[in-house]
Amino acid sequence: MDMSCVLQDASTVAVVCMQWGDTGKGKIVDWLTSFWADIIARGTGGANAGHTIKLGEEEYVFHLIPSGILHDCEGKINVIGTGVAFDPKIACEELNLLEKKGISHNQLMISFQAKLVLPFHLALDRLLESNASEGKIGTTGKGIGPAYEDHYARIGLVVNDLLNPDVLAEKIGKNLERKMPYFRQADLSLIEEILHHPDLGSGKFYQPGGYFDLSAIVDQYREYGEFLQSMIRDTDAYMEGMSGRKKILLEGAQGNLLSIDHGTYPYVTSSDCTVYGLARGVGLTSSRIDLVLGVMKAFYMTRVGKGPFPTELGGIKSEEWCNYAGWASKEREAEIYSEAGVNDANEFLQGVGIRKRGDEYGRTTGRPRRTGWLDLPLMRYSRMFTGNCVILTKLDVLDECERVRVCYAYEYTGPDYHVGRIKLRNGHMIGVAIPDPEVMRHCRPIYRIFEGWKTSTSSIVCSSQLPLQVKKLIAYIEQELSVRVVMVSVGAGRDQNIIRD
Ligand code: IMP
Ligand code: MG
Numbered sequence: 001m002d003m004s005c006v007l008q009d010a011s012t013v014a015v016v017c018m019q020w021g022d023t024g025k026g027k028i029v030d031w032l033t034s035f036w037a038d039i040i041a042r043g044t045g046g047a048n049a050g051h052t053i054k055l056g057e058e059e060y061v062f063h064l065i066p067s068g069i070l071h072d073c074e075g076k077i078n079v080i081g082t083g084v085a086f087d088p089k090i091a092c093e094e095l096n097l098l099e100k101k102g103i104s105h106n107q108l109m110i111s112f113q114a115k116l117v118l119p120f121h122l123a124l125d126r127l128l129e130s131n132a133s134e135g136k137i138g139t140t141g142k143g144i145g146p147a148y149e150d151h152y153a154r155i156g157l158v159v160n161d162l163l164n165p166d167v168l169a170e171k172i173g174k175n176l177e178r179k180m181p182y183f184r185q186a187d188l189s190l191i192e193e194i195l196h197h198p199d200l201g202s203g204k205f206y207q208p209g210g211y212f213d214l215s216a217i218v219d220q221y222r223e224y225g226e227f228l229q230s231m232i233r234d235t236d237a238y239m240e241g242m243s244g245r246k247k248i249l250l251e252g253a254q255g256n257l258l259s260i261d262h263g264t265y266p267y268v269t270s271s272d273c274t275v276y277g278l279a280r281g282v283g284l285t286s287s288r289i290d291l292v293l294g295v296m297k298a299f300y301m302t303r304v305g306k307g308p309f310p311t312e313l314g315g316i317k318s319e320e321w322c323n324y325a326g327w328a329s330k331e332r333e334a335e336i337y338s339e340a341g342v343n344d345a346n347e348f349l350q351g352v353g354i355r356k357r358g359d360e361y362g363r364t365t366g367r368p369r370r371t372g373w374l375d376l377p378l379m380r381y382s383r384m385f386t387g388n389c390v391i392l393t394k395l396d397v398l399d400e401c402e403r404v405r406v407c408y409a410y411e412y413t414g415p416d417y418h419v420g421r422i423k424l425r426n427g428h429m430i431g432v433a434i435p436d437p438e439v440m441r442h443c444r445p446i447y448r449i450f451e452g453w454k455t456s457t458s459s460i461v462c463s464s465q466l467p468l469q470v471k472k473l474i475a476y477i478e479q480e481l482s483v484r485v486v487m488v489s490v491g492a493g494r495d496q497n498i499i500r501d
Pocket of ligand 2: 021050051052363
C-alpha cells in the first residue's frame with residue numbers, strides 16, 4: 001500500500017500531529033496541496049500555531065493562514081473554519097506579507113463564525129502567565145485560552161461582528177465589562193507594560209489609568225473588518241457542499257497531546273486539536289474524513305511550555321531552561337552551548353544538541369523546544385485518535401547520532417494513585433500512557449537502545465535506500481504501534497520526502 005493508493009480513493013484527508021505539535025505538518029500540507037488537494041481548511045487553534053514551509057531558499061511561517069496558501073494562484077481554496085480563534089491583526093499582517101511577496105490570497109475564506117480574538121484576550125493570557133504562582137502553562141501569549149473561554153461562557157465575539165460597527169462597539173464594551181474585575185485586581189504597571197507590547201499595538205489601546213481605550217479598539221477592529229470583508233463567508237455551508245465532491249485537506253494545528261479534551265491536561269491548548277475537533281471546526285463530521293495521516297518526528301519529540309515529558313533529555317533542568325522567559329533563545333544557545341552536540345554524554349547537552357540540529361525553536365514565541373526521545377506509551381495513547389497511517393518527519397536530524405533510544409514502557413514510581421478501577425503502585429509497568437500529570441510526573445521511561453545510522457539521509461529519494469538501522473527502527477515502531485509508516489520526510493524542502501512502498 002503506497003501513498004498514491006492511500007490517497008486514491010480518499011476525498012477528505014486530515015493531517016494531524018500525534019505529539020505536542022511542531023512535527024512539520026505545514027510542509028506535509030503544502031506538499032499534498034501541490035498535487036492532491038483542492039481545498040485546505042483549518043479548524044482549530046489560532047495564531048498560537050506556527051507552520052513553517054520552505055520553498056527554495058525562502059522560508060514562510062504562517063500562524064493563522066492555512067499552509068495551502070502558497071497554492072492560491074493555482075485556484076486552490078484555503079479556509080479558516082468556525083473552530084478557529086481568529087486574531088484579525090495577525091491575519092491582516094500575514095495577508096499583507098503575502099501581498100508584498102507577490103503571492104495571491106484571492107481564494108481565502110474566513111468563517112463568519114470563527115471566534116474573534118480581542119486585545120483583552122492577549123492581555124489576560126499574559127497577565128495570568130506572568131503571575132508567579134504555581135500552575136503556569138507556558139502559553140504562547142496569543143490570547144487563545146481567554147478567547148475560547150469567552151466562547152464557552154457565551155460572551156465571545158465572532159468574525160461577523162467586525163462587519164457591523166454598532167454591534168461591534170456594543171459587544172466589545174460588554175465583553176470588557178465582564179473582564180474588568182480581573183484587570184482591576186492586577187498590577188497597573190504590569191497592564192501598562194503588556195499593553196505596550198507590539199502584539200497589542202504598542203500602546204495604541206492603552207489609556208493611562210483607564211486600562212483600555214475602547215474607542216481605539218473599536219476603530220481598529222472596524223478597519224480590520226473593512227479589509228477582510230470580501231473573505232468572510234459561511235464556510236460551514238461551503239464545506240458541507242464540497243464534501244465528497246472536492247479533495248479536501250484538513251490541516252491540524254498543535255497535536256493530539258495538546259488537545260483540551262484528550263491531551264496532557266491541564267498542560268494543553270484550549271481547543272480539541274485531535275481529528276474530532278478539527279472536523280467539527282470546519283463544519284464536518286469526523287465520519288466524512290476518509291484518511292487521517294498522523295505525523296510524528298523520527299525518532300524524537302519536542303514540547304513547548306510546561307507539563308510532564310517523561311523522556312525529556314536533561315529532565316527538569318531542560319524544562320526550566322527552555323521556559324526561562326526572556327533568557328533562553330536560539331541565539332543564546334548558539335553562544336553558550338556552542339559545543340553541545342547530538343552525541344553529548346551529558347543528557348541536557350545532548351538535548352540542546354538535538355534542538356540545534358533540528359532547529360527546534362518555537363516559531364511563534366522563539367522559545368527553545370524541550371527535546372526528548374520518542375515515547376511509545378504516549379504514541380500508543382495518541383494513536384487512538386489518528387489510526388494506522390503515520391508520516392515520520394525530520395529523519396535527518398538524528399543522522400549523526402551514535403545511538404537512538406526509544407521508550408517502550410514506563411515504570412510508575414509515585415505514591416499509590418487511583419486511575420478509575422486501577423490502583424497504581426510503585427513499580428507498576430505502564431504500556432499505554434495515562435495523560436494525567438499526577439501519573440506522568442512519576443513515570444520512569446524504559447528504553448530500548450538502537451544503533452544510529454551515522455550517514456546522511458537528506459538526499460535519499462526512495463525507501464529502499466534508507467539505511468538498515470532506519471528500516472529496523474521503522475519496523476519496530478510499526479509493530480509496537482500497529483501502524484503503517486507511509487512516508488518519511490528527510491528535510492524541510494518540498495520534495496525531500498520518501499514514499500514507502
Ligand atoms: P496556548 O495555546 O497559547 O494557550 O498554549 C498552551 C500550551 O500549548 C503551551 O504549552 C504552548 O506552548 C502549547 N502550544 C500552543 N500552540 C503550540 C504549537 O503550535 N506548537 C507547540 N506547542 C504549542
Ligand atoms: Mg509549529
